[in-house]
Amino acid sequence: MSKSKERQTKLLHSDYQPPADFGAFPTPVYHASTVLFKSVAAMRSRDWQSRDSYTYGLHGTPTTFTLEEQLAQIEGGNHCILAPSGLAAIAIVDFAFLRSGDDVLIPENVYNPNRELGNWLTHDFGVTARYYDPMIGAGIADLIRPDTRLIWAETPGSVTMEVPDIPAICKAAHEKGAIVVVDNTWSAGLGFDALSHGADVVLHALTKYQGGASDLLMGALITRDDDLHRKLSVAHMRFGMGVGADDVYLVLRSLPTMKLRFEKHGKAAMEIASWLKSRPEISRVLHPAFEDCPGHEFFKRDFTGAGGLFSVLFDKRYSEKQTDRFVEALQLFKLGFSWGGVHSLCAPFRIMDDRKDWGYNGHQLVRFYIGLEETQDLIADLEQAFTVFS
Numbered sequence: 336m337s338k339s340k341e342r343q344t345k346l347l348h349s350d351y352q353p354p355a356d357f358g359a360f361p362t363p364v365y366h367a368s369t370v371l372f373k374s375v376a377a378m379r380s381r382d383w384q385s386r387d388s389y390t391y392g393l394h395g396t397p398t399t400f401t402l403e404e405q406l407a408q409i410e411g412g413n414h415c416i417l418a419p420s421g422l423a424a425i426a427i428v429d430f431a432f433l434r435s436g437d438d439v440l441i442p443e444n445v446y447n448p449n450r451e452l453g454n455w456l457t458h459d460f461g462v463t464a465r466y467y468d469p470m471i472g473a474g475i476a477d478l479i480r481p482d483t484r485l486i487w488a489e490t491p492g493s494v495t496m497e498v499p500d501i502p503a504i505c506k507a508a509h510e511k512g513a514i515v516v517v518d519n520t521w522s523a524g525l526g527f528d529a530l531s532h533g534a535d536v537v538l539h540a541l542t543k544y545q546g547g548a549s550d551l552l553m554g555a556l557i558t559r560d561d562d563l564h565r566k567l568s569v570a571h572m573r574f575g576m577g578v579g580a581d582d583v584y585l586v587l588r589s590l591p592t593m594k595l596r597f598e599k600h601g602k603a604a605m606e607i608a609s610w611l612k613s614r615p616e617i618s619r620v621l622h623p624a625f626e627d628c629p630g631h632e633f634f635k636r637d638f639t640g641a642g643g644l645f646s647v648l649f650d651k652r653y654s655e656k657q658t659d660r661f662v663e664a665l666q667l668f669k670l671g672f673s674w675g676g677v678h679s680l681c682a683p684f685r686i687m688d689d690r691k692d693w694g695y696n697g698h699q700l701v702r703f704y705i706g707l708e709e710t711q712d713l714i715a716d717l718e719q720a721f722t723v724f725s
């Protein structure tokens with residue numbers, strides 16, 4: 336461009352050309368809505384679904400494609416879609432695969448907003464959402480109808496911690512022409528290889544370990560199947576679900592340390608869960624690595640690791656009021672939803688609101704997330720909180 340242009344114009348159309356040999360570890364952060372085309376022909380022949388070119392910020396930049404590629408790699412998938420939250424990814428799945436007249440099966444212990452979305456689809460969109468016992472295994476075949484398109488699974492249930500028999504559910508689904516989407520958030524794709532165990536699509540709330548710092552929301556959908564990916568990307572496009580470049584960068588920055596963090600959270604969680612098991616106030620620790628956790632045999636067979644999230648059931652003699660006081664007495668464990676960051680968290684859940692078949696009526700459930708504080712300090716914190724019962 337001519338050197339004679341005005342200063343204001345030069346600010347917008349810089350002559351600076353970066354040298355080709357710049358090297359650094361971080362992925363460049365491209366903030367882009369408009370993406371530039373070299374010619375009208377290139378503009379007219381654009382394909383927003385192609386990963387070989389760029390069309391508009393919403394459909395991807397080198398920054399988002401890098402994260403998609405890394406997440407697909409962790410799960411052994413071929414395709415990945417990023418969504419603005421884990422819940423947005425759940426909504427993309429339902430709207431990609433379900434139409435009026437279709438049936439969807441959802442486990443009773445599912446992440447609750449997924450269940451609420453199922454109810455909404457049933458109430459207002461002509462879909463039937465039915466809820467199944469997460470331990471049903473191959474028995475799910477009896478529930479699958481000709482109009483059943485989609486089966487959700489979550490492994491383990493992120494509050495009550497049952498580990499379903501994913502291969503058996505997938506086999507039954509595939510024999511009857513339904514697809515299975517597995518919410519694999521609990522183990523970040525590091526503890527359970529969902530696609531290799533039969534899942535058609537894997538969902539992650541990247542808000543958890545992938546973000547790793549309790550400071551962002553994002554979701555991902557990973558698959559090996561070209562047609563399922565195309566359907567997901569159409570729903571993603573229709574809703575215009577873009578993700579912010581800076582948030583994508585934060586996930587890219589956290590991913591290389593995710594395995595180390597996950598292992599550390601997992602080791603500390605096992606120590607604390609074992610300690611809690613020995614407490615007289617606790618009647619059961621719900622952690623898939625423990626033999627008395629429903630689905631422990633599938634955990635042993637299918638999983639290679641566990642992170643920092645588990646729940647406990649208090650002895651029946653404690654009321655909700657008493658366990659609320661316990662939770663509020665904790666100092667290092669903060670009261671809040673979500674998990675996957677560096678800080679320990681706890682949250683009481685009312686299971687009876689969601690589960691008709693829950694076998695532990697009358698026991699208060701509290702979920703713990705074990706952060707990166709020293710284990711002995713967390714145990715000391717629990718110990719002092721238990722004194723509210725005496």
Ligand SMILES: *Cc1c(COP(=O)(O)O)cnc(C)c1O
Pocket residue numbers: 420421422423446489493518520521540541542552553554673
């Ligand atoms: C947190 C979570 C989600 C939703 O993720 P958000 O990013 O918070 O919307 C979905 N599924 C599971 C199992 C989760 O733990």
